[in-house]
Amino acid sequence: TGxxxxxxxxxxxxxxxxxxxxxxRDFPYRSxxxxxxxxxxxxxxxxxxxxxxxxxxxxxxxxxxDIALFSAGGSISxxxxxxAVDKGTIVVDNSSAFRMDEKVPLVIPEVNPxxxxxxxxxxxxxxxxxxxxxxxxxxxxAATPLHRRAKVKRMVVSTYQAASGAGAAxxxxxxxxxxxxxxxxxxxxxxxxxxYAFNLFSHNASIQxxxxxxxxxxxxxxxxxxxxxxxxxxxxxxxxxxxMRAHAESVNLQFEKPLxxxxxxxxxxxxxxxxxxxxRATNHFxxxxxxxxxxxxxxxxxxxxxxQDGNQGLDIxxxxxxxxxxxxxxxxxxxEMLL
Ligand code: 2RA
Numbered sequence: 001t002g003x004x005x006x007x008x009x010x011x012x013x014x015x016x017x018x019x020x021x022x023x024x025r026d027f028p029y030r031s032x033x034x035x036x037x038x039x040x041x042x043x044x045x046x047x048x049x050x051x052x053x054x055x056x057x058x059x060x061x062x063x064x065x066d067i068a069l070f071s072a073g074g075s076i077s078x079x080x081x082x083x084a085v086d087k088g089t090i091v092v093d094n095s096s097a098f099r100m101d102e103k104v105p106l107v108i109p110e111v112n113p114x115x116x117x118x119x120x121x122x123x124x125x126x127x128x129x130x131x132x133x134x135x136x137x138x139x140x141x142a143a144t145p146l147h148r149r150a151k152v153k154r155m156v157v158s159t160y161q162a163a164s165g166a167g168a169a170x171x172x173x174x175x176x177x178x179x180x181x182x183x184x185x186x187x188x189x190x191x192x193x194x195x196y197a198f199n200l201f202s203h204n205a206s207i208q209x210x211x212x213x214x215x216x217x218x219x220x221x222x223x224x225x226x227x228x229x230x231x232x233x234x235x236x237x238x239x240x241x242x243x244m245r246a247h248a249e250s251v252n253l254q255f256e257k258p259l260x261x262x263x264x265x266x267x268x269x270x271x272x273x274x275x276x277x278x279x280r281a282t283n284h285f286x287x288x289x290x291x292x293x294x295x296x297x298x299x300x301x302x303x304x305x306x307x308q309d310g311n312q313g314l315d316i317x318x319x320x321x322x323x324x325x326x327x328x329x330x331x332x333x334x335x336e337m338l339l
Contacts, residue, residue, distance in 0.1 A: 002028035003121060003338070006065045006089070008057055008080065009072030010034040010045065013168040014094055017328035018069050019047055027332060028339065035061050036072070062087040066121055067335050070094060071327065085126035090119060090338060092129050092331045099130040099222060106130045106225050108137055109333040110272040111144045115226075121338045129334055132226060133218040134326025135159050135238065138247050140226055141297040141325065142318040145271035146264055147227065150255035154233040157219055157251050161203060161238060162288060164245035164322045166191060171244055178242070196242055203238035213238060246288035247326060249318045250301075258311035265302050268316075273325065278302050286319035294321055295329055 005022075009015040015036070022029070034045050034052045041056035055061060057076070062068060062084040070077050071094035078097045085091055098104040105115040107129055119127045132140070139157055146152070163170040170191045177187040177197040187195045192204055205214035212220075219236040241248075269276050277286045278300040286298035297320040305313030320326055 002030045003066035003335075004031045004033075004064055005029040005335075006033040006035055006061060006068040006084075008035045008061075008068055008070040008076065010054060011036045011040045011043075012071055013164055013171070013323050014071035014327045017323045018071065018332065021324065021328045021332045023048055025332065025336070027336065033061060033065065059083045062089045065089045067092065067338060069331050069335065071331075081128055085128055088124055088126045090121065090127050090129065092131060092334050094131040094327050094331055096133065096218065097130075098128055099132065099218075100225065101128075101130075104128050104130050106132050106222060107334050108132060108140055108144075108226060108330060109337055111140050112226050112228070113337060116334065116337065119338065131327065131331045131334065132222045133215070134165060134320075134322045135161060135215065135236075135247055135249065136219050136222040136226070137326050137330050138297055138318055138320035138322070139219065139249050139251055140223060141273050141320065142268070142299045142316060143251055143253060144227070145267045145274070146253060146255075146259060146314065149263075149267055150257040150259035152227075152232055152253050153256050154254040155223065155235075155251065157234070157236040157249055159203075159215075159219075159236065159238045160200075160241040160243070160248040160250075160288075161215075162241070162243040162245050162247055162322050163196070165247070165326075166204065166240070170196075174242055174244065192240070196240070198242065200239055200241040203240050205238070212236075243288045244292065245323050246292045246319055246321045248286070248288055251316050251318055252305060253314045253316070254305070254308060255312055255314070259314060260311045261302050261304050261314060264314055264316075268299050268302065273297055274299055276300065276302070286317055288319050291319045291321050293324065295325060296320075297325055 074095040074097040077095040215238040216236040285300035301317035
């Protein structure tokens with residue numbers, strides 16, 4: 001029983017995390033196909049109690065596939081996503097290719113499950129569902145419960161993004177550079193063209209005419225779509241920091257209605273997908289290491305924004321695993337909603 005699955009981009013950091021999450025959550029698939037580029041085809045891949053052979057991704061790969069999890073970059077999603085949909089497959093796409101397409105639901109299961117309510121496996125019709133950008137997911141898992149209570153008028157986000165967002169190679173290079181720098185050797189800078197170890201820099205996404213980079217504009221546009229609120233004011237500054245696999249984000253929220261910090265803390269403590277780490281006495285707050293390889297987004301530093309009148313504003317600090325909740329877990333939670 002259960003759907004037939006395909007994992008597209010299975011050798012990448014997110015592809016590998018798809019497999020971990022499918023196992024951890026005992027996802028009830030009846031069959032699974034491991035798909036990757038020609039370069040990886042033929043490699044053996046142990047998974048659960050079987051050994052699979054990685055297959056080259058082709059149009060025929062989706063024959064008989066119920067759900068395909070894509071994380072192989074935007075061009076692969078643009079080329080093969082519609083092909084899979086035409087074969088009756090429901091595609092959950094981790095790339096940015098279709099996120100702003102108004103016909104494509106952009107879904108965080110804890111936040112806007114209603115966006116995909118018309119997509120059903122039993123219809124036998126293909127469909128495409130987009131996974132939001134990792135920094136958007138991590139921010140909105142924390143901000144939405146507060147938004148639902150007091151309606152966010154303006155959100156200011158500063159992100160501290162991990163190497164994993166740029167892929168496994170960036171994680172390897174961060175480790176290599178750190179060793180080189182500590183040994184007094186020149187750092188290898190192939191991925192970001194600048195030293196990453198013991199440094200931080202503006203996110204590597206391209207800068208637009210507005211002066212914002214694409215990563216920042218994803219936060220702005222995806223928030224408006226996910227909250228179905230084109231008028232909410234959002235601005236973001238995205239920074240790459242020398243951390244392996246979890247993003248950290250400082251989030252300032254201005255509300256339409258007053259929301260005091262104790263009420264906010266209670267809301268967050270009872271919200272899905274969140275753990276509150278907010279201990280002022282011991283200065284214990286969320287850290288990337290503490291959330292790495294975990295499902296929950298950690299929220300702390302919950303405090304009234306003293307630059308605003310009354311209880312109209314709140315500052316919080318959020319950490320979340322970029323590969324897990326930021327990508328693979330969110331996509332598989334979407335797939336679980338189809339069961
Ligand atoms: C990053 N959000 O962290 C991107 C990954 N998709 O670079």
